[in-house]
Amino acid sequence: MKRVIKRDGSVVEFDKERIINAIKKTFEQASKEPNMKLLEKIASQVEELPSKVLSVEEIQDIVVKKLMASSEKDIAMSYQSYRTLKTEIREKEKGIYRQIGELVDASNEKLLSENANKDAKTISVQRDLLAGISSRDYYLNKIVPKHIKLAHIKGEIHLHDLDYLLFRETNCELVNIETMLRGGCNIGNAKMLEPNSVDVAVGHIVQIIASVSSNTYGGCSIPYLDRALVRYIKKTFKKHFLRGAKYIDDLSEEQIEELKKENLEYSNEAIKNKYPKTYEYSVDMTEESVKQAMQGLEYEINSLSTVNGQTPFTTVGIGTETSWEGRLVQKYV
Template sequence: MKEVIKRDGSIVKFDKNRIVRAISMAFTQNKKDIKTDLIEKISIQIENIDSEKMSVEEIQDLVVKKLMASSEKDIALSYQEFRTIKTELRKKEQVIYKKIGELIDASNSDMLNENANKDGKTISVQRDLLAGISSKDYYTNRILPKYLKEAHESGRIHIHDLDYLLFRETNCELVNIENMLTNGCNIGNAKMLEPNSVDVAVGHIVQIIASVSSNTYGGCSIPYLDRALVPYIVKSFRKHFSRGLKYVDRLDKESIKAILESTSINFSNKSLEKKYPSAFAYATDMTEESVKQAMQGLEYEINSLSTVNGQTPFTTVGIGTETSWEGRLVQKYIFTTRMEGFGAKKE
């Protein structure tokens, strides 16, 4: 025999050493002494077959038959078992390569548009989908029990988010935003301290949403947003009231300091309105404007964020239980921003 037809249809020159190595490996796996004479005999017999070409599968069939005809039937079984395993691996590889090819093929819109929160035209999304192909295959064939694998593949059940289960990520996070704002939190290498204004607090919230969403799958929920922001709206009111005393009422630095240290500075303290009506009105207007801008910023940021896998975070914001003036401002401008929508309005 002079040539061998490979599985991909290509033709190569016959090399008996490949047979020698394969049978020797079977002896080694069975922890038996390698019988060089037997291996050499089988390889020469196959080499001397009166045929110009044979396929790889035909040659392997001959190896098994000749081993079975010898005293080394266990080696024949081991060789055949290894051959079967390799065949299964090749089949799995073909499936993976096919899926990768479908992903790379830009015409496959179904795969690229399987998730409405992901823009399938971006590199980050396509890279995430590519990683998902291999992680799905590994989880299905190496971790998932056989009966569940068969049920999933036959369509009797559907195992959701198979491309992420391998990494044991959590899903649909309920984020304790109040605790993270009050006590600070670590994001990457940065320590985020408690904010001193509503706009900075909203900036922290956006970063928290982005970080949580990038390290999980599914959505994240921000409960009691209005209640969580009240302390920082109070801080903003205090800052604006201080500026009102300085630039509207024209008080000196020492007088302002004395007022701030001796009086509770917040909207609910109506004595402030009586004593300093101009500064109070200024602080009220500026605080409301700050909350308006912060809520618009939050809405825009949430809808323009992109996680590491290219997904727009699926975010749920909870409001409605807070009845203070500060909390009701948050509710007012969240709804106002939602109702006005994004982009230029059509005439």
Template sequence: MKIIKRSGSEVTFDISKIMDAVSKANMEVVHSERLSEEQIETISNNVESICKEMNRSLSVEEIQDLVENQIMNFRAFSVARKYITYRYKRALVRKSNSTDKQILSLLECNNEEVKQENSNKNPTVNSVQRDYMAGEVSKDITKRFLLPPDIVDAHEQGLIHFHDADYFAQHMHNCCLVNLEDMLQNGTVISETMIEKPHSFSTACNIATQAIAQIASSQYGGQSISLAHLAPFVQVSREKFIGQVRDEFEKTGIDASEEKIKEVAELRVKDEIKRGVQMIQYQVITLMTTNGQAPFVTVFMYIDEVPEGQTRDDLALVTEEVLRQRMQGVKNEQGVYITPAFPKLIYVLEEDNIHEDSKYWYLTEIAAQCTAKRMVPDYISEKKMKELKVDANGNGQCFPCMGCRSFLTPYIDPETGKPKYYGRFNQGVVTLNLVDVACSSGKDMDKFWSILNERLDLCKRALMCRHYRLKG
């Protein structure tokens, strides 16, 4: 007769192990409540007989359940209680040992699962290892305490995938759209320090990178910012430079027309845009956040997101500079220009830039050249997105995805009656293994739909676990 161990291997049934376990529990209780040697032997024999009658290999857990029942049949409840407690403690030890082994293996850089889990993290770096250590503890707590057993089982069997269990223990959300406009226009607070409205485009870019780093350290998903929120500060810099140039010309005795002053100031504006865009590019890829990686950032380039006029033209200037710098790339440690991983870029195709005679057609040409060389930006069709994302007011909306690919649902803010996207986030992800549903149905369509409904219910309950976890 065989039994199935927890490792999945089969071994020969050994009655002496049952007798030893019951005897240890028996010795933990007072003498008057103990079982006799004959009773312990009878319990063991009864379990063996039941196992033989099953005509299959039982698991260790099933056999332990039988032992508990047999002890209680003899009304030895104190012994049963000790046996159950011992069994529980052993289960905790096994689980803790598993976590310990996972942590030690990642510290020695021989944990293949961790190496392949996230290409944005280098598992040999100390800060990354610390994040992975915390992640292993979170996974353990999630499986043992925070998720219902059937959801854990479905995840481990590959029926569904409960993403980011390494962060689930904390009250953290996934991806977001950064409300950079609010932070820049109204000021913000970073690390208990008041940050007021910036007085130049480059300062706005610097604040944006600091906000990006803080956000990346407080969530586990990607984030998106829009150049439309930075574009108004080009005019702030322009007005500052016009005043500076006028003062410099007056102090140096240079007689220049207002047109010439603005021309010189515009040269400084373009240099300011170049420095600001370069700051975002290099800060994003060199900053190290608390989760051991560079921030996963997407930059959204949508010309019609700002009103027509100077601000839109300034947004076009910033967009052009972003595309040209991405085409150039950044230097690696050998001094060779390469394609940086971040920020991701999204360029929106719209009526103002898809026709050869349109005002911003030149930007689409530059974007195409950038795609040919660097495989970015990604593209969104304003026309198609507005057909697919219609809000409660009946208006089509065009807005960025969060980080890489997740889009928010259309939403009208009840306080303003207007659409709201920036400042919202994604609570987390659960994936359904649709292939397994099909394979499990055995080509029976009725069975397919029945299994699919069951699995979708699992996914919904898993997602609600995320919702309630965030609520606290």
């Protein structure tokens, strides 16, 4: 049984009477007596085509060709003109102006709730949705080939991220956080220097996530967070150790300056044995610093809002680092 794909994507059984009636109306509008023999012939020829599935547009194309090949060329022209007019009306009804109207009137629930990361009640998100409507319309009608557009509309394929494809931006960034932290980086006109503590390093990471997410689209992945933060947890441990040496072991300024030359890290058994209380204090304070930094990282990411009104879609990778510092990050993440 031959089937027909309607414009809304639904599939119905072929009915040649629909073809006959459509051509018949064209004859009547032209004030001509319908050539029923020709109408029956064209409808039967469409029915006998080997293709089991035809779209409405394909059937109409065939009808125009058959009419043009007959003695009823004027009817073919009228049929095509009417078809074009109806297409323009449909496009206007379902096109960009209708979508904008639905956005402004908040009448399209699907449009307003299509992205769980966006609050469609905010101006920034509504502005982004408006930009997306115009970008999709332009991309589908001006850039992609017609057969690709039709396949997308029918649901045979799906063009992902149509809101942003027009701008040829990259998406789903894998951010080299270690290099950006160690070498410093620019965000806009601001130069961020290398951090000297884990809390400042996390603050930098949050700013990087916000900047990357605002200038691209899709996900933002932060790989090896635990490994990237080891360097700054060690700096934090050293700061706490020097403070403990001053207030717990009562070292003089000169002694502290000499102590700075030593390897003040968790793994150094010598300082652990020489300054046990300061060492214990540094371990506790560093652990608390990492805990607060990880709490801050989660809160900051989930409360961020990018320029398009979206909470950054962020992936954080951990688990490969085996040092004490790295395991602290894993623990508190």
